[in-house]
Amino acid sequence: MALERTFSMIKPDATARNLTGKIVAKLEDAGLRVVASKRVWMSRKQAEGFYAVHKGRPFFDELCDFMSSGPTVVQVLEGEGAILKNREVMGATNPADAAEGTIRKEFATSIGENSVHGSDAPETAAEEIAYWFAGIEIVG
């Protein structure tokens, strides 16, 4: 398996409950390394741009309102098979369907307020990393 980078975000519901450290510990315990990290309170426009792929879905407005409602922590994670590994540690989108031990099972409160984001493929990982980080901010 190749060394990969993926984009991760700790969402406003989780920063509000001071869960950043607990979430990062789960990612690190799974072998993922934080190679870039910053705290961002995104604007509604930034949220709409980031989630443009979901434009037109019934939950789009609610999603953009939520993502711009408070601080997030945006990160780049590096590791062997990092994209899939991060998705495994995150758990299913709906916490009711998430496996035991996953971040969403443990911390998410609803399908909308589900504590973390993670890229789903190499192309989206590259796009999402570039959306939030300049190359100079990533230190592998």
Ligand code: DAT
């Ligand atoms: P994921 O975040 O697991 O990649 P996604 O890309 O399908 O899930 O959706 C992006 C986010 O949109 C998701 O984390 C929470 C929100 N969302 C998705 N489906 C939803 C729904 N049915 N109701 C409310 N919010 C939803």
Ligand code: MG
């Ligand atoms: Mg997604």
